[in-house]
Amino acid sequence: MSEAILTPIEKKPIGFTAGVLAAAGGFAGLFLGTAQGSGLLGVVIGAALMAALAFVAMEMLGEGLEKSLRWAMIAIGVVAGFLFNGIPGLIMGGLFGWFFGWFIYWVGMGRYRAHLVPYLTPGQVLWHYSFRVICGAIFVFLITPIIVVMPLSFNAEDFFTFTPEMLSFDPAGYSLKHYRDFLTNPEWTNAVKNSLMVAPVATLISVSLGTLAAIGLSQSHVPGKRAIMAILISPMIVPLIISATGMYFFYSKIGLVGTYWGIVLAHAVLGIPFVIITVTATLVGFDRSLTRAAANMGANPVTTFFKVQMPLILPGVISGGLFAFITSFDEVVVVLFIGSAELQTLPWQMFTGLREQISPTILAAATILVAISICLLTSVEILRRRSERLRGMSPG
Amino acid sequence: MRLSKTLLATSALTVAAAGAYAAGHGMADSMTLVSWGGAYQESQQNAYVEPYVAMNEGVSATWDESSAEAVAKLRAMNEAGNITWDLVDVVASDAIRLCDEGLAMEVDHDELLAPAPDGTDASDDFGDLIVSDCFIPQIVYSTTFGYRTDMVPEGADAPSDICSVFDLETYPGKRALEKRPINNMEWALLCDGVAKEDVYDVLETDEGQDQALAKLDTIKDEVIWWSAGADTPQLLADGEIFMGSTYNGRLFSVIEEQDQPVAMMWDAQVFDLDGWIIPEGLPEDRLARVKDFVRFATDTQRLADQAKYISYGPARESSAPLVSTHAELGIEMAPHMPTDPNNAQNTFLYNYEFWADYRDDIDAKFQAWLAQ
Numbered sequence: 001m002s003e004a005i006l007t008p009i010e011k012k013p014i015g016f017t018a019g020v021l022a023a024a025g026g027f028a029g030l031f032l033g034t035a036q037g038s039g040l041l042g043v044v045i046g047a048a049l050m051a052a053l054a055f056v057a058m059e060m061l062g063e064g065l066e067k068s069l070r071w072a073m074i075a076i077g078v079v080a081g082f083l084f085n086g087i088p089g090l091i092m093g094g095l096f097g098w099f100f101g102w103f104i105y106w107v108g109m110g111r112y113r114a115h116l117v118p119y120l121t122p123g124q125v126l127w128h129y130s131f132r133v134i135c136g137a138i139f140v141f142l143i144t145p146i147i148v149v150m151p152l153s154f155n156a157e158d159f160f161t162f163t164p165e166m167l168s169f170d171p172a173g174y175s176l177k178h179y180r181d182f183l184t185n186p187e188w189t190n191a192v193k194n195s196l197m198v199a200p201v202a203t204l205i206s207v208s209l210g211t212l213a214a215i216g217l218s219q220s221h222v223p224g225k226r227a228i229m230a231i232l233i234s235p236m237i238v239p240l241i242i243s244a245t246g247m248y249f250f251y252s253k254i255g256l257v258g259t260y261w262g263i264v265l266a267h268a269v270l271g272i273p274f275v276i277i278t279v280t281a282t283l284v285g286f287d288r289s290l291t292r293a294a295a296n297m298g299a300n301p302v303t304t305f306f307k308v309q310m311p312l313i314l315p316g317v318i319s320g321g322l323f324a325f326i327t328s329f330d331e332v333v334v335v336l337f338i339g340s341a342e343l344q345t346l347p348w349q350m351f352t353g354l355r356e357q358i359s360p361t362i363l364a365a366a367t368i369l370v371a372i373s374i375c376l377l378t379s380v381e382i383l384r385r386r387s388e389r390l391r392g393m394s395p396g
Numbered sequence: 397m398r399l400s401k402t403l404l405a406t407s408a409l410t411v412a413a414a415g416a417y418a419a420g421h422g423m424a425d426s427m428t429l430v431s432w433g434g435a436y437q438e439s440q441q442n443a444y445v446e447p448y449v450a451m452n453e454g455v456s457a458t459w460d461e462s463s464a465e466a467v468a469k470l471r472a473m474n475e476a477g478n479i480t481w482d483l484v485d486v487v488a489s490d491a492i493r494l495c496d497e498g499l500a501m502e503v504d505h506d507e508l509l510a511p512a513p514d515g516t517d518a519s520d521d522f523g524d525l526i527v528s529d530c531f532i533p534q535i536v537y538s539t540t541f542g543y544r545t546d547m548v549p550e551g552a553d554a555p556s557d558i559c560s561v562f563d564l565e566t567y568p569g570k571r572a573l574e575k576r577p578i579n580n581m582e583w584a585l586l587c588d589g590v591a592k593e594d595v596y597d598v599l600e601t602d603e604g605q606d607q608a609l610a611k612l613d614t615i616k617d618e619v620i621w622w623s624a625g626a627d628t629p630q631l632l633a634d635g636e637i638f639m640g641s642t643y644n645g646r647l648f649s650v651i652e653e654q655d656q657p658v659a660m661m662w663d664a665q666v667f668d669l670d671g672w673i674i675p676e677g678l679p680e681d682r683l684a685r686v687k688d689f690v691r692f693a694t695d696t697q698r699l700a701d702q703a704k705y706i707s708y709g710p711a712r713e714s715s716a717p718l719v720s721t722h723a724e725l726g727i728e729m730a731p732h733m734p735t736d737p738n739n740a741q742n743t744f745l746y747n748y749e750f751w752a753d754y755r756d757d758i759d760a761k762f763q764a765w766l767a768q
């Protein structure tokens with residue numbers, strides 16, 4: 001919020017401030033109340049409390065005492081939260097107090113207008129902020145299931161349950177035993193090993209074949225381009241279970257079921273469409289005269305490919321490869337058909353583990369996988385930016 | 397003392413020699429065993445596989461946790477002409493199906509399996525539990541109820557009667573029931589005034605089926621339907637449900653190993669059997685290895701040993717007196733067995749014939765009712 005003040009702000013009528021605060025308080029009260037057993041009571045208390053506070057702050061204290069009021073609200077929130085719910089309540093109460101202490105003045109003094117252009121109608125202002133709230137809500141919606149898993153993986157019990165000890169931040173409620181199990185239990189370590197043996201090889205095959213196919217299909221003289229493309233990306237469209245059944249019967253006949261190469265080939269087939277699609281997309285922006293120029297200078301097609309074309313389509317190849325890797329690393333349906341007990345991959349182990357014994361070791365595995373994916377994606381993004389900067393494709 | 401030592405040494409030598417002989421005579425040295433995962437598979441690993449592997453050097457066993465879809469997978473393997481499993485742990489009803497379809501090998505129980513220590517033939521030792529020519533019984537388990545002891549309403553007694561499942565007034569709260577008609581229909585009729593011996597006669601008729609569904613309808617809003625054995629323990633541990641049905645071994649683990657405030661309600665528990673089948677069409681060397689393993693894994697001592705790790709009753713009569721204490725907790729296992737006289741005052745045995753005949757019809761009706 002370091003932008004210049006665009007619109008002069010003024011104090012809002014108390015009716016407006018109290019109304020907005022009552023709505024916000026009611027909304028917060030709905031959650032707190034539901035958690036404590038009565039949603040309706042929470043709404044009423046929250047709305048009344050916030051409206052009253054808004055009145056006190058605006059009409060009695062004024063702007064001069066803003067700091068003091070905010071500290072007072074944090075203190076009240078901390079104490080009330082602690083009395084209700086122990087240490088988690090303390091943190092939540094403090095946050096609530098801090099937020100509303102800020103929110104009352106933000107609304108009441110009309111500060112929300114300060115950084116917006118003056119000609120916006122109230123509707124547009126409302127939309128400006130609701131848009132941000134909606135985006136935030138979507139983000140929360142997407143990320144919460146993943147976040148929830150993480151603390152649960154430190155559970156000291158063998159269930160997917162937030163125990164009372166965990167909620168009161170008692171160290172006894174937490175344990176690394178599921179991580180220990182994941183890292184020492186041969187079932188899991190073998191599964192990780194198998195996955196790490198399968199996925200890179202499958203990725204290599206999909207990237208080589210997929211890139212070549214995409215380049216070939218981007219030539220203008222290939223007959224039946226669309227039909228070939230449709231066939232190549234069909235593994236992505238056909239329901240996986242159908243592909244898996246078909247592969248199972250086909251691979252059985254040629255003796256590939258239950259073998260390492262069987263799984264690798266099956267995963268390569270599933271990864272190829274991703275590579276084709278991403279590489280085709282980058283090829284659209286590729287200037288064909290560059291290859292002709294290279295040929296003109298005496299480079300043979302192979303040199304041209306590696307020296308000219310490949311570096312330019314590399315981002316597409318890398319992201320295609322990343323998708324192919326993740327497809328192989330996450331894939332469970334085909335593995336259940338093609339795989340064998342000796343070649344259990346990580347998703348297979350997670351799948352059977354979840355079905356037969358809901359053990360938090362799965363959560364430990366998931367947390368580790370999420371951490372690895374974040375590292376992988378971050379490093380790929382950093383590398384991409386670096387290479388773009390080196391090639392001068394983007395400023396800075 | 398010395399005599400017993402000599403005896404032990406000789407028998408160990410004989411076993412080792414037999415093992416060496418076997419290994420040299422056309423037996424495969426790896427096996428893929430199929431089971432259910434979890435504590436149950438663990439108990440098999442501890443009681444059968446580890447001692448067997450220790451005796452037969454160079455032999456390895458891999459587990460595949462696919463018993464839940466064993467029938468479908470064996471069909472596919474048979475169709476593809478590529479049997480990758482050597483020994484499959486299935487419930488009795490699946491064994492009967494697989495046997496009828498020719499996917500499981502028929503065995504001569506007396507020839508394949510070891511006699512009891514007193515010389516009784518295997519077929520007599522297992523008795524009625526050999527429900528199919530392909531089925532090699534292993535354990536007796538039961539589907540029964542567990543409830544949260546801390547959620548029993550004040551003033552009410554702890555539930556001890558199957559009909560408390562249907563009694564929402566005394567015992568409010570959610571219940572977990574398996575998402576299939578088997579067991580649920582029987583319990584519903586039992587609590588709707590049908591005498592135990594008439595349950596299956598009533599359930600044969602359309603009116604009887606409707607009656608059972610109508611009874612289930614009274615608690616439908618309060619039911620969470622489970623499909624994996626681990627669901628009910630998780631729901632109980634969460635306090636999501638007041639009571640729920642599941643396999644008794646899972647409840648044992650929740651109560652004794654995980655220390656959750658849960659107790660058993662054994663009334664009207666339904667016995668079922670679990671055991672091995674050998675897939676039809678194994679190559680000679682693998683078949684020889686599997687036969688050798690099965691003979692060892694289903695002998696009297698091994699079946700009794702399994703009960704150290706999980707509270708399922710051994711299928712051999714001669715194993716029952718050998719059941720001892722839990723391997724880690726040290727508690728007596730006998731009172732936790734579904735077959736213990738205190739627990740088995742009112743029991744059902746899974747009615748294989750009835751459900752073989754009526755399963756498809758009643759399944760369809762049940763699913764339609766669920767969707768309403």
